[in-house]
Amino acid sequence: MASFISIKSSAAGLAGGEFLFNVDQIILVEAATATTTTISLSTLAAAEDVVTITHGTVGTTPSVRDAINAALTANPGGVKAKVNLPVGITVTGIAVA
Secondary structure (H helix, E strand, O other): OEEEEEEEEEEHHOEEEEEEEEEEHHHEEEEEEEEEEEEEEEEOOEEEEEEEEEEEEOOOOOOHHHHHHHHHHHHOOEEEEOOOOOOOOEEEEEEOO
């Protein structure tokens, strides 16, 4: 059974809502800037997709990267773990390139 983490976006329209990411495909989570975090995903096509999460920042710890990493390690095996963002931070966009 696959395991997923979910991240909720407050963006308008179809860009908003809950996004699920298969934990088996996540190979790297990086705090790219103060307001973006990237998730590198492995794919079956021997390529790599990069998800860019745009979010607010209040300069606090833990970072969004740390929150995602905590969700990845929270519930092993067949469970969806919710990413609990730091207080004052909301995700305003998620793009998969």
